[in-house]
Every structure is written in structure tokens, then in C-alpha cells.
Amino acid sequence: MSDVVLDSGALSMFAAADHRVLAVLEASQRAGGIAHVPTVCLVESLTGRPDDANLNRRLKGTRIVPLDEQDARSAASRRFVVGGDDAADPVVVAVAARLGAVVVSTDPGDILQLAAAIDPGVSVLNPRA
Numbered sequence: 828m829s830d831v832v833l834d835s836g837a838l839s840m841f842a843a844a845d846h847r848v849l850a851v852l853e854a855s856q857r858a859g860g861i862a863h864v865p866t867v868c869l870v871e872s873l874t875g876r877p878d879d880a881n882l883n884r885r886l887k888g889t890r891i892v893p894l895d896e897q898d899a900r901s902a903a904s905r906r907f908v909v910g911g912d913d914a915a916d917p918v919v920v921a922v923a924a925r926l927g928a929v930v931v932s933t934d935p936g937d938i939l940q941l942a943a944a945i946d947p948g949v950s951v952l953n954p955r956a
Contacts, residue, residue, distance in 0.1 A: 829860035831952070832923040833889070835871040835915060836933030838864060840954060842872070842882035847954040851931055862889040865898075865922050867915045892922050901925070901945075908944040917941050923949050 831851065833841060840848040852862050864886065873879050892898075901924065902917035911917075916937050923930045924946040932938045935951040942949035 829855060829858045830863060830926055830928035831855045831860060831931050832863045832865065832892075832919055832926065832928045833868065834919045834930060834932040834934070834938065835868045837931040837954060838868050838872045838882070840933065841885055844881070844885075845954070848931065851952060851954055855929075860928075863892050863922060863926060863928060864889045865892045865915075865918050866894055867918045871915055894918060898922055898925065905941045905944050909941055911937075911941075913937070920946070920949055 837848055841852070855862060869891070872882060898918060898921045901921035902914065905917040905920055906912075906914065909917075916934075919930055919932070920938060920941040922928070924942070930938050930949060930951045931954060932951050933953065933955055935953045938949075938951045942951070
């Protein structure tokens, strides 16, 4: 495993210093990987209040991925094929597909369904498993 993309659930575990997510990120880093966080996951995880401090501190060791047109179009295709109304998970999958990264997700079923729709090569790691 090298690069990983954290979804909102994994990001919440990261903010709480959950040992399972930290172990995944350490393994990624040892393999020369980078932890990526799509900006849409920040929207779902941050509140703008002081209790964001732990997550903000931890984000300094990650690469924040802004939503560009390429990822937005890729995510929209995935979302349309699956028929869902959630926008965050399709963005996570689109970013992972583009980067060739593993998705770290607490809800792997939805991620796998979105990946299978267009790019079955995307793999998912559930830190709770």
C-alpha cells in the first residue's frame, strides 16, 4: 500500500487518534505513500469551532485535494450510474481512481459500489475491520 485517500469517517477516526487509522497511515507512510483528504471530506468533518483543533493539527501531515473539474465530472458520472444523492463518496472514489490510491473508509460498501460502477480497480480498506 502506498497512497491513501481518507473519507469522512476515516478522517473522524484520525482526528480522534484512533490506533486503527493511525496504523494504516503509518504503513502507508513507510511505503512512501501520502495521505490525501478531498476537500469535500473537510466540509463533512469540520465545524469551524474550537473542537476542530485535533483534526486541524493532524491535517498538517496530509495533502488536501481540492475539487477540480476533472474530479467533479468523474464523481458526477459515478453518482449518476449508482443513482445516489451523496456527493462526498463519489468524490473520494474519483480522487482515489485518479491517484491510484487505496480508499480508507468506515463505509466500504458504498465506496465499492461507486468504484465498481466505473473503476473496479479502486480498493478499500476498512480501519474498523
